[in-house]
Amino acid sequence: MTELAFDTKQPALQACAGRKVSCTNCCMRKLCIVAGMHSDQMEAVDQLVEHWHPSPRGRHIIREGDQFRQILIVRSGAIKAYQTLENGDEQITDFILPGDVFGMDGLATGRHIAGAIALETTSVCAIPMQCMLESTGLAKAAEHQVLALFSESLNRKDAHVAMISMNKSHERVAAFLLDISARLARRKLSSSHFVLSMNRSDISRYLALSQESVSRAFAKLTQAGILACSGRQVDLLDFQALSRYAGRTGPADLQQAG
Amino acid sequence: MTELAFDTKQPALQACAGRKVSCTNCCMRKLCIVAGMHSDQMEAVDQLVEHWHPSPRGRHIIREGDQFRQILIVRSGAIKAYQTLENGDEQITDFILPGDVFGMDGLATGRHIAGAIALETTSVCAIPMQCMLESTGLAKAAEHQVLALFSESLNRKDAHVAMISMNKSHERVAAFLLDISARLARRKLSSSHFVLSMNRSDISRYLALSQESVSRAFAKLTQAGILACSGRQVDLLDFQALSRYAGRTGPADLQQAG
DNA sequence: CGTGGTATTGACAAGTCTCAAGACGAGTGG
DNA sequence: CCACTCGTCTTGAGACTTGTCAATACCACG
Numbered sequence: 266m267t268e269l270a271f272d273t274k275q276p277a278l279q280a281c282a283g284r285k286v287s288c289t290n291c292c293m294r295k296l297c298i299v300a301g302m303h304s305d306q307m308e309a310v311d312q313l314v315e316h317w318h319p320s321p322r323g324r325h326i327i328r329e330g331d332q333f334r335q336i337l338i339v340r341s342g343a344i345k346a347y348q349t350l351e352n353g354d355e356q357i358t359d360f361i362l363p364g365d366v367f368g369m370d371g372l373a374t375g376r377h378i379a380g381a382i383a384l385e386t387t388s389v390c391a392i393p394m395q396c397m398l399e400s401t402g403l404a405k406a407a408e409h410q411v412l413a414l415f416s417e418s419l420n421r422k423d424a425h426v427a428m429i430s431m432n433k434s435h436e437r438v439a440a441f442l443l444d445i446s447a448r449l450a451r452r453k454l455s456s457s458h459f460v461l462s463m464n465r466s467d468i469s470r471y472l473a474l475s476q477e478s479v480s481r482a483f484a485k486l487t488q489a490g491i492l493a494c495s496g497r498q499v500d501l502l503d504f505q506a507l508s509r510y511a512g513r514t515g516p517a518d519l520q521q522a523g
Numbered sequence: 524m525t526e527l528a529f530d531t532k533q534p535a536l537q538a539c540a541g542r543k544v545s546c547t548n549c550c551m552r553k554l555c556i557v558a559g560m561h562s563d564q565m566e567a568v569d570q571l572v573e574h575w576h577p578s579p580r581g582r583h584i585i586r587e588g589d590q591f592r593q594i595l596i597v598r599s600g601a602i603k604a605y606q607t608l609e610n611g612d613e614q615i616t617d618f619i620l621p622g623d624v625f626g627m628d629g630l631a632t633g634r635h636i637a638g639a640i641a642l643e644t645t646s647v648c649a650i651p652m653q654c655m656l657e658s659t660g661l662a663k664a665a666e667h668q669v670l671a672l673f674s675e676s677l678n679r680k681d682a683h684v685a686m687i688s689m690n691k692s693h694e695r696v697a698a699f700l701l702d703i704s705a706r707l708a709r710r711k712l713s714s715s716h717f718v719l720s721m722n723r724s725d726i727s728r729y730l731a732l733s734q735e736s737v738s739r740a741f742a743k744l745t746q747a748g749i750l751a752c753s754g755r756q757v758d759l760l761d762f763q764a765l766s767r768y769a770g771r772t773g774p775a776d777l778q779q780a781g
Numbered sequence: 782c783g784t785g786g787t788a789t790t791g792a793c794a795a796g797t798c799t800c801a802a803g804a805c806g807a808g809t810g811g
Numbered sequence: 812c813c814a815c816t817c818g819t820c821t822t823g824a825g826a827c828t829t830g831t832c833a834a835t836a837c838c839a840c841g
Contacts, residue, residue, distance in 0.1 A: 348681060351770035356688055358681045370681070372674035379681065398667060408666065409656060415673045416630035422680040423606060423616045423628070423637065429687045430614055430731035432798075434829070465788065473688035475830055480789055496788075496838080512609035690830075692797070723820065733798055738821055754806085754820075 286340075287311050296364030296452065297338050298392065298410045310407060315391040316340075320383040327381040333371025335391040336411075339363045342387025343462040346379045347470075357471040359421065360384075360463060362448055366414040384462040429473045431511075437472045438482035440511035442492070446501060457504070461497040486510075544598075545569050554622030554710065555596050556650065556668045568665065573649040574598075578641040585639040591629025593649040594669075597621045600645025601720040604637045605728075615729040617679065618642075618721060620706055624672045642720040687731045689769075695730045696740035698769035700750070704759060715762070719755040744768075 288299045288311045299307045315335070319342070320326055326337070329349060339361050346359040346367060358379055361367045371377035372394070397407070428440045450456035461468075469476045486492050491507050493500040501507060546557045546569045557565045573593070577600070578584055584595070587607060597619050604617035604625060616637055619625045629635035630652070655665070686698045708714035719726075723741075727734045744750050749765050751758040759765060 348685065350685060351766075356685050358684055369670070369674050370678055373671050373678055378678055411670075412627075412673070413631050415670070415677075416627050419673075419677060419680065420628055420631055420636055422677065422684065426616055426680065426683055426687065427606065427608060427614050429684065430728075432731070432828085464786090470688075473690070476787095477789080477831085478829060481829090484789075508609075690796085722818090734819095735799085735821080736797060739797095742821075 286316070288314065291340060293338070293340055293364045297390075298366070298407055298414060300410060302407075302410075310392075313392060313396050315393070317389050317391055319386050319388045322383055322385050324383050325380060326383060326387070326389060327368055327371075327377050327379070329377060329380040331371070331377045333368070333375050333377055333394070335368065335393045336366055336372075336397075337368040337381075338366050338390045338392070340388040340390055343384040344381050344387055344389075345384055345463060345467055345471075346381050348379050355470055357467055359425070360445075360467075360471065363452060365421075366418060369415060369418065384467075425471075434472075434474050434478040435482040435485045436510050437474060438468075438479060439486065439491075439507050441468065441472060442499065442501065443504075443507055443511050446504075457501045459499055461499060464497070544574070546572065549598060551596070551598055551622045555648075556624070556665055556672060558668060560665075560668075568650075571650060571654050573651070575647050575649055577644050577646045580641055580643050582641050583638060584641060584645070584647060585626055585629075585635050585637070587635060587638040589629070589635045591626070591633050591635055591652070593626065593651040594624055594630075594655075595626040595639075596624050596648045596650070598646040598648055601642040602639050602645055602647075603642055603721060603725055603729075604639050606637050613728055615725055617683070618703075618725075618729065621710060623679075624676060627673060627676065642725075683729075692730075692732050692736040693740040693743045694768050695732060696726075696737060697744065697749075697765050699726065699730060700757065700759065701762075701765055701769050704762075715759045717757055719757060722755070 288294055288297075288307045289304055291297070291299075294300065294307070299310050302310065326344060341363050343363075344361040344367065345357050346361060347355045347357050350356055359367065361381070367381060368377065370379045397411075424444060428437055428444065431437045431440060445459070445461070446456040449459055463471075465479050466476050468474075469479045472479065474482075483492075483494055486507075487494060489506070491501075491503045491510075493502060546552055546555075546565045547562055549555070549557075552558065552565070557568050560568065584602060599621050601621075602619040602625065603615055604619060605613045605615050608614055617625065619639070625639060626635065628637050655669075682702060686695055686702065689695045689698060703717070703719070704714040707717055721729075723737050724734050726732075727737045730737065732740075741750075741752055744765070745752060747764070749759075749761045749768075751760060
């Protein structure tokens with residue numbers, strides 16, 4: 266089985282994965298920058314947007330220090346954003362799913378601070394910043410959308426901070442799974458049954474835990490009957506219970522419920 | 524002594540604190556949205572910008588759930604941004620210093636997710652979003668700046684994540700102090716001698732630690748001769764050593780060096 | 782059927798959280 | 812000037828969780 270963040274049996278992503286499509290019939294148009302645009306506006310954006318070739322798993326889409334030239338939107342696949350710290354450790358700063366924008370980190374200084382690597386075969390669209398600022402008509406139409414996506418990106422980071430702030434490993438993992446689940450749901454994909462596109466090590470560096478703790482957290486949640494998992498395949502069995510843990514040692518605490 | 528994030532003896536902030544000023548002679552013009560603008564552009568922005576009355580310590584500037592109407596820029600003072608979690612805990616998501624923008628979290632959904640409270644007497648400028656999108660001339664001039672500030676905001680959040688990801692409490696506190704220090708330096712204020720405007724509890728909820736651990740971390744760094752502090756007054760004595768700790772258990776580990 | 786990357790599991794040391802008590806400083810009222 | 816109070820900050824001791832090191836299991840792939 267190939268590694269996908271989504272169940273390929275579901276139609277939405279399969280429709281456009283890997284193929285060059287125009288914005289008007291792109292499956293991500295409801296989440297991306299063209300959301301809410303008229304078809305003529307969309308066509309204007311289409312002229313501007315570069316549809317890049319799909320990147321295979323492991324390929325860098327952005328390298329740390331690269332010059333900033335455009336903002337990017339994922340059309341299909343999944344990406345991890347990372348930053349190399351002074352001591353050489355790789356901090357995973359984001360997991361980017363179809364419809365998410367990324368690459369705005371380079372706008373402030375002109376150079377990208379964070380790198381981005383495809384977690385599986387991934388297609389992205391690029392909106393060159395230069396064009397964006399020059400083309401008045403489009404800028405007008407897209408400006409609000411761009412800002413909204415920025416804002417969403419900011420909120421995603423706050424959610425990340427909230428996740429890491431939980432003190433128990435199974436809470437962080439529960440919150441992580443719920444977050445992924447909710448984001449998949451927004452994309453009309455199964456929220457209870459999915460295949461993670463990142464390995465345990467990526468998750469651990471995203472959640473500020475050791476790989477082993479992530480593994481143990483999965484085991485704990487499994488033993489509690491809250492989820493079933495085999496490697497990256499995850500089935501969420503009890504959302505309520507999961508939410509309780511993600512809600513930071515809420516009403517009921519996790520005992521060896523078995 | 525009043526509580527300030529900055530040494531009031533330094534001229535930059537004193538000049539405009541609390542008084543209504545135009546952008547052209549605001550002390551924050553080099554960091555804010557009007558950075559790099561011609562004076563005529565600046566005046567156009569000036570027409571648009573609302574200079575709000577100073578907020579006393581403890582006052583809400585934004586409440587969670589408030590309708591989004593404008594983005595805000597701090598002119599003087601300091602602010603904490605927070606989010607109430609499911610279990611009622613307050614997660615501090617940001618400390619906002621003069622020249623920083625905030626409030627963009629509300630753009631995505633139209634309502635603010637995070638609240639903002641003044642940590643000391645604080646003046647902010649508001650740029651109504653409606654105006655911003657409508658006034659073409661200005662939008663053109665300010666667009667790049669707005670995006671750059673957004674981008675900076677994103678990068679600040681990644682820095683926050685990196686901070687929380689450190690596993691030892693004194694590393695997180697070291698990173699925190701270096702971050703504050705660097706941000707003060709950008710504002711031409713003393714980077715080695717300052718008064719924190721937030722209490723230990725705020726710091727702890729920002730760094731995902733208990734209050735006690737923060738206190739102990741301060742003590743540890745003090746005993747190691749790296750800083751001197753008395754309550755919120757902080758003097759950084761050894762930047763190199765501080766950077767080593769903030770660099771995540773780097774070359775030299777912190778022993779009871781005394 | 783090996784091989785390499787990934788994932789799990791165990792045991793111990795190390796660090797943090799929690800609970801609890803006390804110290805300190807600023808502000809108030811006698 | 813003093814005693815008192817409140818919020819903040821510090822310090823101590825024990826329980827608990829995680830990180831680390833190490834060994835083993837698992838899976839896809841050639």
